[in-house]
Amino acid sequence: GHRRKNWKVRKFVLREDPAYLHYYDPAGGEDPLGAIHLRGCVVTAVEDMPDSKKYDAENNLFEIITANEVHYYLQAASSTERTEWIKAIQAVARTGK
Numbered sequence: 001g002h003r004r005k006n007w008k009v010r011k012f013v014l015r016e017d018p019a020y021l022h023y024y025d026p027a028g029g030e031d032p033l034g035a036i037h038l039r040g041c042v043v044t045a046v047e048d049m050p051d052s053k054k055y056d057a058e059n060n061l062f063e064i065i066t067a068n069e070v071h072y073y074l075q076a077a078s079s080t081e082r083t084e085w086i087k088a089i090q091a092v093a094r095t096g097k
Contacts, residue, residue: 007075014088019096021064021089039096040067043089045082062086 010023010033019039022032046061060076062085076082 012074014092016092016096019092036064036070036072037066037068038064038089038093041065041089041093043086043093045086046073064089 009026011026013022013024013032014020015022019037021036021038023034023036024032042065044063046063060079060082062074062076062082064072064074066072074085076085
């Protein structure tokens with residue numbers, strides 16, 4: 001979302017072996033649109049993103065910074081869901097292959 005002028009809804013699947021977060025079009029399709037390699041990544045909650053109003057971003061944001069220093073901003077449906085995603089991604093980043 002941070003590289004585009006609008007946010008898109010995506011379905012995410014977290015995998016431990018290998019340590020990836022694959023994302024899909026929620027309307028269907030079995031092939032992922034892309035993947036984020038999680039081994040060695042840093043994931044944190046984002047309280048305020050520059051230009052978030054401009055891009056129609058609300059709360060519940062979190063950021064994944066990959067080992068290659070690529071930044072991904074994602075938005076969860078609730079603060080509870082954001083916390084769950086962060087914990088799950090942190091676990092996979094530490095232990096995944």
